[in-house]
Amino acid sequence: MEVTIVGAGLVGCLLACFLARRGHQVTLYERRPDPRPAGAERGRSINLAISERGIDALRRLGLDGEVLKAAIPMPGRMMHALDGELTFQPYSADRGQAINSIGRAELNRILLAAAALPGVRVRFEHRLTGLDERTGELRFGSGGTARARVVIGADGAYSAVRSRLRALPGVGFSQEYLDYGYKELTIPPRDGAYAMEPGALHIWPRGRAMMIALPNPDRSFTCTLFWPHEDLAALDTPQRVRARFAAQYPDAFQLMPGLVEDYQANPVGHLVTMRCTPWHVTTGEVTVGLIGDAAHAIVPFYGQGANCGFEDCVELDRCLDETGDDFAAALALFERRKTDTDVIARLALENFVEMRDKVGSRLFLAGKRLEHALERALPGRYASRYELVSFSTTPYSEVERRVARQRRWVAAAGLAAALLAAGLARTARRR
Amino acid sequence: MEVTIVGAGLVGCLLACFLARRGHQVTLYERRPDPRPAGAERGRSINLAISERGIDALRRLGLDGEVLKAAIPMPGRMMHALDGELTFQPYSADRGQAINSIGRAELNRILLAAAALPGVRVRFEHRLTGLDERTGELRFGSGGTARARVVIGADGAYSAVRSRLRALPGVGFSQEYLDYGYKELTIPPRDGAYAMEPGALHIWPRGRAMMIALPNPDRSFTCTLFWPHEDLAALDTPQRVRARFAAQYPDAFQLMPGLVEDYQANPVGHLVTMRCTPWHVTTGEVTVGLIGDAAHAIVPFYGQGANCGFEDCVELDRCLDETGDDFAAALALFERRKTDTDVIARLALENFVEMRDKVGSRLFLAGKRLEHALERALPGRYASRYELVSFSTTPYSEVERRVARQRRWVAAAGLAAALLAAGLARTARRR
Numbered sequence: 001m002e003v004t005i006v007g008a009g010l011v012g013c014l015l016a017c018f019l020a021r022r023g024h025q026v027t028l029y030e031r032r033p034d035p036r037p038a039g040a041e042r043g044r045s046i047n048l049a050i051s052e053r054g055i056d057a058l059r060r061l062g063l064d065g066e067v068l069k070a071a072i073p074m075p076g077r078m079m080h081a082l083d084g085e086l087t088f089q090p091y092s093a094d095r096g097q098a099i100n101s102i103g104r105a106e107l108n109r110i111l112l113a114a115a116a117l118p119g120v121r122v123r124f125e126h127r128l129t130g131l132d133e134r135t136g137e138l139r140f141g142s143g144g145t146a147r148a149r150v151v152i153g154a155d156g157a158y159s160a161v162r163s164r165l166r167a168l169p170g171v172g173f174s175q176e177y178l179d180y181g182y183k184e185l186t187i188p189p190r191d192g193a194y195a196m197e198p199g200a201l202h203i204w205p206r207g208r209a210m211m212i213a214l215p216n217p218d219r220s221f222t223c224t225l226f227w228p229h230e231d232l233a234a235l236d237t238p239q240r241v242r243a244r245f246a247a248q249y250p251d252a253f254q255l256m257p258g259l260v261e262d263y264q265a266n267p268v269g270h271l272v273t274m275r276c277t278p279w280h281v282t283t284g285e286v287t288v289g290l291i292g293d294a295a296h297a298i299v300p301f302y303g304q305g306a307n308c309g310f311e312d313c314v315e316l317d318r319c320l321d322e323t324g325d326d327f328a329a330a331l332a333l334f335e336r337r338k339t340d341t342d343v344i345a346r347l348a349l350e351n352f353v354e355m356r357d358k359v360g361s362r363l364f365l366a367g368k369r370l371e372h373a374l375e376r377a378l379p380g381r382y383a384s385r386y387e388l389v390s391f392s393t394t395p396y397s398e399v400e401r402r403v404a405r406q407r408r409w410v411a412a413a414g415l416a417a418a419l420l421a422a423g424l425a426r427t428a429r430r431r
Numbered sequence: 432m433e434v435t436i437v438g439a440g441l442v443g444c445l446l447a448c449f450l451a452r453r454g455h456q457v458t459l460y461e462r463r464p465d466p467r468p469a470g471a472e473r474g475r476s477i478n479l480a481i482s483e484r485g486i487d488a489l490r491r492l493g494l495d496g497e498v499l500k501a502a503i504p505m506p507g508r509m510m511h512a513l514d515g516e517l518t519f520q521p522y523s524a525d526r527g528q529a530i531n532s533i534g535r536a537e538l539n540r541i542l543l544a545a546a547a548l549p550g551v552r553v554r555f556e557h558r559l560t561g562l563d564e565r566t567g568e569l570r571f572g573s574g575g576t577a578r579a580r581v582v583i584g585a586d587g588a589y590s591a592v593r594s595r596l597r598a599l600p601g602v603g604f605s606q607e608y609l610d611y612g613y614k615e616l617t618i619p620p621r622d623g624a625y626a627m628e629p630g631a632l633h634i635w636p637r638g639r640a641m642m643i644a645l646p647n648p649d650r651s652f653t654c655t656l657f658w659p660h661e662d663l664a665a666l667d668t669p670q671r672v673r674a675r676f677a678a679q680y681p682d683a684f685q686l687m688p689g690l691v692e693d694y695q696a697n698p699v700g701h702l703v704t705m706r707c708t709p710w711h712v713t714t715g716e717v718t719v720g721l722i723g724d725a726a727h728a729i730v731p732f733y734g735q736g737a738n739c740g741f742e743d744c745v746e747l748d749r750c751l752d753e754t755g756d757d758f759a760a761a762l763a764l765f766e767r768r769k770t771d772t773d774v775i776a777r778l779a780l781e782n783f784v785e786m787r788d789k790v791g792s793r794l795f796l797a798g799k800r801l802e803h804a805l806e807r808a809l810p811g812r813y814a815s816r817y818e819l820v821s822f823s824t825t826p827y828s829e830v831e832r833r834v835a836r837q838r839r840w841v842a843a844a845g846l847a848a849a850l851l852a853a854g855l856a857r858t859a860r861r862r
Contacts, residue, residue: 166606169701170660174605175597229601270600 001325004029004138004148006128007155010104011292011309013111015154017061018317020119022325027148028115029126029140031155036109047214047222048107049074049099049201049303051390057310060317063114070106072215073098078200079359084251088200089359089368093375093384097391099201099303101214103222107306128160133168136286150327151288154309157274159294165281172277178299178352181229181268185211187255189219195255196221203355204249210356211249223252226356232268271299273345277338280331289331291316296341301351302389304344311393312337340396347389347396374410382406432756435460435569435579437559438586441535442723442740444542446585448492449748451550453756458579459546460557460571462586467540478645478653479538480505480530480632480734482821488741491748494545501537503646504529509631510790515682519631520790520799524806524815528822530632530734532645534653538737559591564599567717581758582719585740588705588728593721596712603708609730609783612660612699616642618686620650626686627652634786635680641787642680654683657787663699702730704776708769711762720762722747727772732782733820735775742824743768771827778820778827805841813837 001024005012008030016026050058050071058064075098076090091097115122130139131151138146153161166173187195194215196202202213202221209231213221225232235241238260245253253259274297280289292309315337316330323329358364374382383392383406388399432455436443439461447457481489481502489495506529507521522528546553561570562582569577584592597604618626625646627633633644633652640662644652656663666672669691676684684690705728711720723740746768747761754760789795805813814823814837819830 170608172605172607174603174607174706176603176605177601275605 001025001150001327002027002148003150003152003327004146006138006151006153006161007031007159007294008112008115008122008124009154009156009292010108010111010306011313012154013108013115014057014061014310015152015291015313015316016115016120017063017111017117018313020115020117021061022317022320024119024325026120027146028120028122029128029138029146030122030124031127031141032124034112034122034124035105036112047216047224048102048104048306049214050102050107051099051303051307053304053393054307054310055100056393057314060314061114063110066110066114067102067107068100070110070217071100071102072198072217073100074199074201074214076200077359078197078202080202080204080249080251081360082206082248082250087365088197089365090372092387092391093372097387098199099390101201101216103216104306128155131161131164131288133164133281133286133288134283136288149286151286152331153288153290153294154292156293157272157297159290161288162274162276162290162294165288165290166276168281171281172275174273174275176273178271178349179228180226180271180352181232182271183225183227183232183263183268184266185223185225185256185262186258187213187221187223187252188257190255192219194219194221203359204252205356205358205360206248207357209248211252212355213252223256226271226352229268235263238264273298273349275342275345278335279338280328280335282328282332287328287331289327289334291334296338296345298341298345298348299352300348301355302344302348304348304389308341308344308396312341343396343400344389347385432456432581432758433458433579434581434583434758435577437569437582437584437592438462438590438725439543439546439553439555440585440587440723441539441542441737442744443585444539444546445488445492445741446583446722446744446747447546447551448494448542448548449744451546451548452492453748453751455550455756457551458577459551459553460559460569460577461553461555462558462572463555465543465553465555466536467543478647478655479533479535479737480645481533481538482530482734482738484735484824485738485741486531487824488745491745492545494541497541497545498533498538499531501541501648502531502533503629503648504531505630505632505645507631508790509628509633511633511635511680511682512791513637513679513681518796519628520796521803523818523822524803528818529630530821532632532647534647535737559586562592562595562719564595564712564717564719565714567719580717582717583762584719584721584725585723587724588703590721590725592719593705593707593725596719596721597707599712602712603706605704605706607704609702609780610659611657611702611783612663613702614656614658614663614694614699615697616654616656616687616693617689618644618652618654618683619688621686623650625650625652634790635683636787636789636791637679638788640679642683643786644683654687657702657783660699666694669695704729704780706773706776709766710769711759711766713759713763718759718762720758720765722765727769727776729772729776729779730783731779732786733775733779735779735820739772739775739827743772774827774831775820778816 003019003024003026005016005026005028008028012028016028019026055064058067075095076088079087127141128138129141136148136151153159155161165171198215204211209227211223211225213223215221235244241260241263245259276295279295280287291312298305316334319330319333323333371384375384385399385403388394434450434455434457436447436457436459439459443459447459450457486495489498506526507519510518558572559569560572567579567582584590586592596602629646635642640658642654642656644654646652666675672691672694676690707726710726711718722743729736747765750761750764754764802815816830816834819825
């Protein structure tokens with residue numbers, strides 16, 4: 001079968017690998033030029049944290065080793081308090097699990113190389129400008145056209161394929177922006193070494209704002225501010241930039257010699273959640289579908305955007321198994337995944353509040369320690385939500401059901417313990 | 432001030448009248464040709480039910496008399512049971528209040544004539560194809576261009592002005608379709624007279640589907656089916672159309688000689704709720720805003736789409752009062768109306784369930800009678816939600832607060848009565 005994928009980003013490339021393995025002929029159309037000769041675009045994207053769902057997808061294609069070799073494991077969060085105090089919170093009870101920091105550009109280069117297979121063609125500098133879902137005709141900014149029976153949009157949060165679907169009657173759609181923007185900054189190596197602990201995702205929780213930093217193999221850290229738009233816009237002079245960082249992020253400020261230049265040069269990104277339903281339309285012999293961010297863009301606060309997109313590829317591969325490679329039927333079946341992507345979209349929004357506000361509180365830290373104690377006491381029976389999302393491939397919706405069940409058990413056990421204690425106290429008084 | 436309004440439909444024309452009265456120069460651009468010489472498009476839109484909010488807006492411009500003269504008052508609902516039994520439910524406790532049936536095309540002609548004022552120009556056959564919110568440049572399908580500092584999109588549910596706003600970062604948007612379509616049919620006059628009671632909105636509630644009919648001055652009724660899409664598509668032969676109507680709508684079927692031709696010729700409409708936030712963007716000296724369905728398209732089941740759009744004009748007029756005709760400030764202030772339009776969007780969705788399902792039940796009818804009894808017993812103190820929405824200009828969000836307060840009182844009074852009765856019974860037993 002000939003399949004057209006729009007977008008040769010992370011999900012587009014991985015999907016091409018899965019489809020080529022099934023014996024399909026794949027053409028990838030990508031708006032941008034080939035990133036491999038030109039080098040990375042800087043200041044454009046948050047570092048990624050690849051965890052079990054992403055690794056599982058890569059493992060199925062034998063790509064996990066190469067990707068993990070280019071990544072830095074982060075077994076926990078390092079909180080930076082205003083007074084400089086550092087607190088390390090392991091992500092898992094046994095401290096053995098890690099999420100893995102990797103730059104988007106580097107990961108994309110690895111996946112583009114992996115997709116250089118006999119059945120796969122990549123056409124760079126082909127920006128989709130028109131799509132007819134009835135005839136399967138694609139038009140590109142260059143003036144070229146193509147035709148396909150199966151078109152899969154893996155073209156990200158601002159998907160051009162989805163723009164066409166969205167215009168059809170009956171297609172539901174929503175875009176919700178946070179009032180927050182993000183901006184990338186850098187902590188360079190100090191004397192050739194990492195300036196902070198490299199084995200952690202660093203967080204500066206500051207209530208309504210925060211900064212995070214992820215390690216890079218070149219011993220720098222990529223920092224990302226998540227600030228209200230008005231706060232980002234307010235720092236309009238070098239003095240104001242320095243004053244704010246000196247006051248709010250004093251330890252990081254010492255490590256950022258290029259702060260003012262980075263702040264002024266780097267653009268402000270937007271944080272959006274996009275929802276669309278259905279994800280596919282079949283008209284006669286032509287099927288157009290969506291996958292990854294094009295189907296369900298989420299905010300980055302659970303570190304699951306790319307992991308979820310990679311898991312989409314595994315699920316679509318499974319749907320092709322179940323339908324004998326009938327793409328119209330497989331993309332219809334793939335709609336079942338919306339139950340899971342709706343959950344992670346919500347969790348990602350909720351985790352922003354946790355990261356920027358709660359992780360700094362003693363009560364939250366005590367709760368995390370209790371959770372890890374339960375995990376150690378009941379291995380395989382009790383697992384935290386973070387652990388299930390990041391270190392398992394349990395479907396997101398099943399994670400939510402399991403977390404709800406666990407909470408009921410813990411509440412019931414707590415109640416039983418309280419009643420028992422009250423009974424013992426009464427017995428003791430009677431004696 | 433020169434103001435450009437995109438869309439010369441109901442809300443665009445009414446807004447032009449309000450703005451001209453304030454001394455502004457208004458240009459209206461309308462995609463369609465002038466509807467007055469050509470006659471009405473048929474089969475394209477549901478009849479409207481103008482009620483107090485719409486009448487109040489028209490009254491402020493002295494247009495209420497002319498509009499009501501062209502309309503048929505409907506003081507209640509007439510339910511058609513499957514066995515032919517008819518039940519009339521008045522809309523108000525004193526039966527003195529009515530909603531008013533009028534065709535969209537007829538109302539548009541009246542408002543276009545009203546907008547023929549010295550300060551108002553109307554440009555028909557000008558389809559907006561491009562808008563630059565920074566320069567205020569408008570481009571039209573004909574190739575023409577224009578420039579404006581204030582552009583207000585009154586161009587309906589599929590607004591071209593909103594398309595431009597929606598593409599800006601930070602603008603939230605959603606479109607939600609029901610799985611239902613609508614189709615227009617006709618009950619012609621019988622022997623020159625109305626074939627059914629003209630003083631009612633007729634409803635055939637059928638559980639998951641329904642039909643309604645509104646009277647026209649020419650003694651016909653415009654009927655609208657609201658059916659699941661699959662049911663509409665299933666009637667693909669004249670036999671199936673006749674069989675379904677004979678079985679489900681037997682009394683109406685007798686009155687529809689052109690049923691099969693209407694069913695096959697008339698298109699299926701879609702039912703969508705559109706939300707957008709913010710409704711306006713100001714860039715330098717240019718302000719682009721939205722009003723009416725362009726800002727908040729709702730489903731038709733509360734009969735409030737046009738009424739709400741007309742009330743928008745009153746509110747924007749008030750915002751211009753409060754800001755001394757500073758359009759950027761007035762459109763910013765106008766965002767406060769979203770609290771109200773969000774409420775009516777939700778009520779309209781909820782009322783679909785009431786109309787197609789609950790209005791047929793005895794329990795529902797008993798509840799309505801109780802409600803009207805309370806209204807008569809406590810005039811000015813107790814009013815039903817329907818009465819407040821349709822026969823007052825109480826803001827929609829205040830209606831919801833008042834209904835919630837009333838329910839708490841009634842529940843408390845019911846509880847007090849039950850306790851009193853129990854106490855009396857106990858006292859009686861003791862004697």
